[in-house]
Amino acid sequence: KQEVTQIPAALSVPEGENLVLNCSFTDSAIYNLQWFRQDPGKGLTSLLLIQSSQREQTSGRLNASLDKSSGRSTLYIAASQPGDSATYLCAVRRDSGGYQKVTFGIGTKLQVIP
């Protein structure tokens, strides 16, 4: 059974700081890993998708890495802004008994203080 863990559960940083969010998963046989942000009471916004054959993806101030063999991914946010405040979720996608399954972590709640 795939388990996804995110550390820390919550993080509060002053504006401008660089920060790292961590995600670990127990089963390395994945198709891909995806990072999302969720604002309170809202759906999910996709940030970055890393295929199992890739090691990192970048979009603007965001950089996500993947080490499939060790079951880890990190999301790096550079020069954090108050608008980055949200809950960040990682999810892994894999084949399970012939069908696809996506497992989410519980998320890291980020607060960027102006």
Place this chain on the structure above:
Amino acid sequence: GAVVSQHPSRVICKSGTSVKIECRSLDFQATTMFWYRQFPKKSLMLMATSNEGSKATYEQGVEKDKFLINHASLTLSTLTVTSAHPEDSSFYICSASQGKNTEAFFGQGTRLTVV
């Protein structure tokens, strides 16, 4: 990114009635759609995976007869909560993707309150 539209965004219903939630992929063909439920301060819980034209695959512990999922076309999947009870109140989210190694796009979620 691609757009997934989920409707309604909020619904309040009486106990014992049924509620239908729609999930549409607006600008791509979704071969696979996922339905999730999110409890407060908890991770998203996958309820079922549906492939177009096939029966949905439900996760362990999810009642098939209570949460009816239909994926009749490549752009539409529906979740019907039958005979809703207050404990079914939750935030339900769908996602859609074109294939195994593609990005999953999410709807904005539906806040269901059963009174």
